Amino acid sequence: MKNFSQFLSENLQQGNEIKAKPDFSKYNFWGLYFSASWCPPCRQFTGMLKNFYDEIKKTKNFEIVLVTHDENERDFMKYYQKMPWLAIPWSEKMAISYLTRICKPQTIPHLCIFDQEGNYVTCGARDDIAMYGMKAWNHWEDIAEERRKYRQK
Numbered sequence: 001m002k003n004f005s006q007f008l009s010e011n012l013q014q015g016n017e018i019k020a021k022p023d024f025s026k027y028n029f030w031g032l033y034f035s036a037s038w039c040p041p042c043r044q045f046t047g048m049l050k051n052f053y054d055e056i057k058k059t060k061n062f063e064i065v066l067v068t069h070d071e072n073e074r075d076f077m078k079y080y081q082k083m084p085w086l087a088i089p090w091s092e093k094m095a096i097s098y099l100t101r102i103c104k105p106q107t108i109p110h111l112c113i114f115d116q117e118g119n120y121v122t123c124g125a126r127d128d129i130a131m132y133g134m135k136a137w138n139h140w141e142d143i144a145e146e147r148r149k150y151r152q153k
Helices: 040-056 073-080 093-103 125-152
Strands: 011-014 017-020 029-035 062-068 110-115 120-122
Touching (some): 029 040, 029 093, 029 125, 040 125, 062 073, 062 093, 120 125
Antiparallel strands (some): 011 017, 029 110, 110 120
16 A cells, blocks of 8 residues: 555644645654544543643654544634644545545544554554553554564565
8 A cells, every 4th residue: 555644635734824744754653533523522532632642742753633524614723723733724625535535434533543654553543542541652563563564475
């Protein structure tokens, strides 16, 4: 499979600014976070994810990109203001739709993790963080290593 970061928009939102997509190969792991402001489980998990993100960023190269499922830009912006990570701009409806189609989240919130090469690691990261807390990172390293070995066969 090709590097998954190629499916992201060329421009991503960081706070109120639109910036060029970063080089995702500099991150040990990065995630796509499917979420929406109208979803109570999303709002609850966003707080947990923010704590994880803030703590892991102290020692690891990690990034998240929000893929919104909000119905209007106002709701998206109000919700996104609480997040320290990147986002697909709300106006990038084609990119949001495409990422949703290829990641196939059955429910939201949904967090998919990818490695430095943009290879899929897991789409069970929400459960990993809820179950393992900061040790989710170690779990992702184990999964990524197993997937690397499999690709080398």
